[in-house]
Amino acid sequence: MTDETNLIAWSLEEVADRHGDPTAAVYDRLFAKSPEMAELFIGDKTGAARGEMLAVVFQTLLDFSSEGAFGANMVRAEIINHEGLGVPPGVFTTFFATVMETLRELLGDDWTPPVAAAWDDLLAGLETAIHSEAAA
Template sequence: MNASPNRIEQSFELAAVRCADLTPLVYQRLFKEHPETQTMFRSQGSEFVKGSMLALTIEAILDFAGARSGHFRLIACEVSSHDAYGTPRELFIAFFAVVRDTLRDLLGDEWSPEIAQAWDTLLVEIDAFAGSAA
């Protein structure tokens, strides 16, 4: 595998080697760290919604961290829709950190200082972008 020079993309590539589906890991962490989110999902039939939401989030993250060709704009759209659902902005932003933390735990020793720094920078930028989308 040729590692991407984009550290965010690289973290997802490394995770893909270890795990075919991040969805259960991400939502297990989300529900543990933010138990109030569990009631936001139906008990029946929500697996598709969770998987779809995570896939769109990953697309937006990769575009935001890369070319910014358009998918990243989904973040601004979802800030508005989650506001309409009554989701606190801090909780919306926390989901991105949950994705990062899930990847960090999954990668273990392969989680480099460069990847950590790239994610730290990305989360600050997403927070600022989401705030400007208000």
């Protein structure tokens, strides 16, 4: 595991240890930022789909930060899957940033410059992957 992957993993684990499941916090932030996204979850009455999606996102983030093939392939596949729902690729950039912002808020002062740098690198790599898939 790289240092970056370790910091990403640490931030995810630390939030879970301190706050439990961050699903509600992530989606509350997403829907506040992009209210139109809430409409896509109208059938998710219990929040189970959101929780499941976020769990896959966490796996994807960890793999992507370690330069594994799963993360990059998952991003590509989900961009294609979500096209049928009318979700433009740019929403993925917004969503990944929303996850980071939520974790940063929940970790407060423990969001150190090395953790921020690891997330900045991760988000930059994801944005490149998203835009290259959108251009394909």
